[in-house]
C-alpha cells in the first residue's frame with residue numbers, strides 16, 4: 001500500500017521537477033547569443049535590471065537603442081572586437097554580407 005503511494009509520488013513528483021528543469025534548459029537554449037538585437041541586428045547596450053540581474057546574473061540584460069527592444073541575451077566570452085576596430089560600429093560603418 002505504501003509502496004504504491006511512494007511510487008506514485010516519486011513518479012509524478014519527478015515529472016513535475018523534470019518539467020521545470022527541461023523548460024529552463026530550453027528557454028536558455030533559445031535565447032539569442034551575443035550582443036546583437038534579435039529584431040534589427042544592431043548592437044545592444046548592457047543595462048541594469050534589479051530583478052533580472054539578481055535572479056539570472058549570468059545572462060545579459062540588453063537594450064537596443066535603435067528599435068527600443070529590451071530583453072535577455074546569452075553573453076559569449078570572446079565578445080571582443082579585433083584590434084583597430086571599434087567595438088560598437090556606427091550604422092554607416094557596418095558592413096552586411
Ligand SMILES: [Zn+2]
Pocket residue numbers: 037038039040041042064065066067068069
Ligand atoms: Zn533592435
